[in-house]
Amino acid sequence: MQNFDYCTPTRLLFGQGVVEKLPEVMSRYGKKILLTYGGGSIKKMGLYDMVKELLKEFTIVELSGIQPNPKYDPSVLEGVKLCKENDIDVILSVGGGSVLDCSKAIAAGAKYDGDPWDLISYKVKAQAALPIVDIITLAATGSEYDCGGVISRTATNDKIGYVDPLLYPVVSFLDPTYTFTVSAKQTAAGCADAMNHIMEQYFCEDSTILNDGFMEAGLKSLMVNAKKCIEDPEDYTARAEMMLTCTYGCNGIYSLGNSPTGWPLHGMEHVLSAYYDITHGVGLAIITPRWMKHVLSEKTVDRFVKYGVHVFGIDSHQDPFTIANQAIEATYKFFESIHIPMHLKEVGIDESRIDEMAKHVADNEGLENAWVPLLRQDIAEIFRASL
Structure with missing residues (x-):
């Protein structure tokens, strides 16, 4: 048996209806939120409207259109830009693992003055990252309980697994009913x-x-x-x-x-x-x-x-x-x-x-x-x- 050093700091809120606790959770991390999501699925299931209503007392900036195999350009770069321009306090990722992976790269990039690819490619070690909260709508990647993500850079055909202890979500909401509409x-x-x-x-x-x-x-x-x-x-x-x-x-x-x-x-x-x-x-x-x-x-x-x-x-x-x-x-x-x-x-x-x-x-x-x-x-x- 090998030696290990293990810590998982993520809080899991699991079960039907747990998202009702979202305002209480988010208030611990600030009032300015970057809301990240993919296509229209969270709107079709009504989750987008629920989140907006629950967080009506917060300031929300949105980054939509995050793709499967999330892209460095435009999604990560645009997210970092939005965080810096709007002095974002916390990221809320709503969707599957791709949205969360992208959000993790954004969280580190928002606290870095150089090219965020320096962090993803391990050229530079991140010194800080924005806190991340997520609502998962697809059972697959496990990104909601780990400190890694995978980012694609189309220009160079690179797809890199990026891992950093700073990138554990602080809270993950896991409501299985949000996976009912998954094909x-x-x-x-x-x-x-x-x-x-x-x-x-x-x-x-x-x-x-x-x-x-x-x-x-x-x-x-x-x-x-x-x-x-x-x-x-x-x-x-x-x-x-x-x-x-x-x-x-x-x-x-x-x-x-x-x-x-x-x-x-x-x-x-x-x-x-x-x-x-x-x-x-x-x-x-x-x-x-x-x-x-x-x-x-x-x-x-x-x-x-x-x-x-x-x-x-x-x-x-x-x-x-x-x-x-x-x-x-x-x-x-x-x-x-x-x-x-x-x-x-x-x-x-x-x-x-x-x-x-x-x-x-x-x-x-x-x-x-x-x-x-x-x-x-x-x-x-x-x-x-x-x-």
Whole structure:
């Protein structure tokens, strides 16, 4: 078991109707709010009007139009500009993980005099950040309970995971009823994203019975409840359990004391969605079984056996490689069963830029230090197997 230093300062307010506490929460952080959100979904569900009514005694400046795979230009830059021009006290992020990821970059950039990309690219360490409160409307990224975000810079085909302890939300509002209107497609992609967060931590060199059990339960919870949510979008119990399982995804609690893994699947997928702007969870689902096949060996087979037996209930009396391959096939079949396209060609990615993207990953993601080291040739092979 590895040493660790762990702190999660985020307050979670979970359950139906908790947003009524918004004025009380926001008043602790100031009167001038930057309200960040994406498209029209929060307006269609009535959440936008509710927030505006609850905060009618506050000064609100709005930044809308934040996209999935949130963009440095214009969203982060525009948000930083609005914060500085309006002397913003606190950011309120309303929407999914992309809105919150963007808000985190804005929060740090608002307290920095230089180019905010200096912070995102780790050229400069942030010294301060605005407080962030969020209302989550999509179960997927876990950004509501961690200090990281992912930002895309289209001009350079970069998609960078930016992590800083200053960026934990101070309060996250989690009302599962706000996920009732999430489409089957988005629910499936969110499930795949959250499952991958767990798998990135599960497949490691050094783990514990406690952590393995927590993560195995998380994977089973996501698979069962995602199907329930797709079949009945207003199943509160399923939506609630899926939301909480997703919330735990990236804040480290699943794997305290485990050895690091390098998160190779995210390293590879970030490049796919940077180049082609595909849905992150879909990209992860496509490459995950191919990565599993690529890294399966005498050294890794026991981990895949445990995964197969405990997550999918595969017969443990079989040959280890038989179990491992059945587990990989079961992973593929699950994603397929919730109607995720399982080939890159189905989402508009062909052979033409495979080598270029593999080089980008190899040069920038440090996957030579992953649980199973991946070099440029390995990455290209995984991408080609995913076509």
